[in-house]
Amino acid sequence: MVTAYGFAEYGGPETQIYVDVTLPPPGAGQLQVSVRAAGVNPADWKVRAGDRKGTVAVTLPGVLGREVSGVVTAVGAQVTEFRIGDEVFGATASGFGGYTESTLLDAASTAHKPASVSWADAAVLTVSAGTAYDALHDLDLPAGSTLLLLGAGGGVGVSTLALARPRGIEVIGVASEAKKSAVEAAGARWVRSGVGFTDRIAALMPHGVDALFDLVGESTLVDAATLVRAGGPIVSIADPSTAGRLGGGGVNRRRTTAVFAEVAALVATGALDPGVGARYPFTEAGAALAAVEDGHHGGKVVIEFP
Template sequence: MKRMSFAEYGGPDVLHLADVEEPHAGPGRIRIAVRAAGVNPVDWRIREGQFSGTHPIALPAGVGQDAAGVVDEVGEGVHGIEIGDHVFGEGSATYAEFAVLSAWARMPPGLTFEEAAGYPSVMETALRIIRQVGVEPGQTLLVSGASGGVGSAVLQVARDRGIAVIGTAGPANQDYLRSLGALATAYGEGWAARVRQLGPVDAALDLAGSGVIRELVELTGDPQKVVSIADLGAPDFGVRFSGVAGSMAEALAQTVDLISRGRLHIPVEKSYPLAEAAAAHIDSRAGHTRGRRVVVI
């Protein structure tokens, strides 16, 4: 089968389309014919070797962890899923024609494969950090870098729970944030003062890693009410850095529920053919995403 691979750590140029042996579903796993794979920052961070010291991987390696597709193998001990079912979930080396998933759910009716592939990791992350920051219904959550995949998910989960949101993003994404129910303001010089004009903040999330931790602590008044998923220096300010995933199965179940109730939709900003995965990584690394990017097989 065809799989996007890399044999050494480095820039997007180390990615190449390789012919490799097909993976197969072991116990407790399923295999899918991949139709689309989600593009996440962790994909290019791994490719660059950012985690090689703490989580080394065997090279050459595949890329990707989120995918949607058609079940074509069911491992021993798996029940409630059949060959031919349309599913989305989490696995490994998902930028490929076939991939094995370790967590999955049936796709809600009306969802395309491209849309479905964009949900797993961003929803798990959004649900986890909302829980960790301890924001409650009736309170106000500040989201720095709110227009990307995780931000889009956070805004809609918060709205469903009765949590007010102030979101920061670039000028081009202000109307997008408002469409998701947030009070919006632009980042850049004077952003913290603009947030204060919108009202008091009970908790804050840093999704972009753009050096705003000090201001987020000042706005909330408590480093324990700030969580970052993008700034490794956050602990220097007493702020929690959240990088360990929680339950993907639970996140997928909540995703299906929200979509089925019409309370969640994350748009796909751009799709890329498998052979152009390097371009997807370049665009993802540049930021300024509205919604999700996916690789289509």
């Protein structure tokens, strides 16, 4: 049995509980991992709330979390790239969570952790940094392009800022006042979010922007789309269906060992700081998720295990 943090039934934070679960041996293509750190993401509370029924497999009580770093303790059949004792990070296998002392990962969505990358940094690479990497890959903007980034101060936002800079992309980062210094320190131009944000951007960019990457969705996305030059790409991970109605779409998430290894190498060389902003011990997993569910925290939130 391992201790995990999850939810007894679909609903609000009041459904969250610590629970002992039996972890089966890893199946074909899976790894069993002793968890050192778990990334905390908006997707976690959305799964708990029942918003992801049909796309995320959950057996109640469900275990929260989708990504971890840790040490391999067992390998399933057909796994050739990883051995017991390897330090890794990756996405949890279907039906398994990340807020737990031990879990199962899909080997195809796992990469080796470079020695110089911390457990906390590695734990947050698959969802946020991986998404930022995939989005910029999809957009494929030439140097000198302008990219409007909605939600620039959050988990995906900070990685997008860091990855866009070496590509020579000029980012206009929309975020609250509290995120101004972080956005500007990443080399982007900050625009205050909230009522009138499109006017503020139009004053800064009278000829519009080349592309839009949205991490907020709904009316914010719809309003921002008016600032994109004709034919410019619009991608959203917060609200891909609205992006689709605007002529854009979602991000093609690859979640492969090769992509995760590339992202980790960028962290190891100092080219990417995934922006871990808050660390919580496993005993305070509920507080960690509450910080993310609030929706206005900065950077990434991590749960650490002894």
